[in-house]
């Protein structure tokens with residue numbers, strides 16, 4: 001039998017949250033140049049929407065990290081695409097779709113930390129803080145969410161459902 005999807009966050013709720021985050025980031029970084037480090041694949045749509053609303057000059061770098069198989073973290077984060085350009089001396093804002101166990105973010109921050117950025121902060125659309133296995137705290141959180149597996153708006157289950165415009169709970 002196929003999995004069931006239950007709506008959790010509508011396109012309107014997502015857009016409102018993205019707008020609020022973009023305004024806060026625009027105010028906090030006013031007068032500065034920021035590099036968005038977008039964590040693919042999941043943050044694709046969030047980053048595209050956020051970047052167009054921040055209203056500041058910015059550049060975008062992309063990293064591709066993978067650790068999930070089905071609904072579980074394998075515990076091993078693999079980097080399949082690294083930054084193209086240097087981030088030394090720049091204000092870096094990591095853009096994530098979701099922080100869950102925290103393992104991906106911990107890995108990425110360690111990877112970025114020795115590259116001489118002027119500052120490194122993290123913006124995530126979704127924060128599933130009840131499932132943390134390591135201590136990481138995003139600086140900008142759109143929506144604090146419960147411990148359920150979510151798909152849509154970039155989030156996948158084995159590469160499916162990313163294209164959905166809303167966010168759903170996947171019920172097996």
Ligand SMILES: O=P(O)(O)OC[C@H]1O[C@H](OP(=O)(O)OP(=O)(O)O)[C@H](O)[C@@H]1O
Nearest residue numbers: 040041042066067068100101102103104
């Ligand atoms: O806090 P964690 O438990 O590490 O989970 C969060 C990470 O997991 C997902 O990536 P995934 O490995 O599924 O790769 P994807 O973005 O290509 O789907 C998600 O996009 C985050 O990057």
Ligand code: HPA
Nearest residue numbers: 100148149150151155156
């Ligand atoms: O709830 C989730 N959904 C999809 N990918 C994820 N990666 C961590 N948590 C999730």
Ligand SMILES: [Mg+2]
Nearest residue numbers: 042068155156
């Ligand atoms: Mg995934």
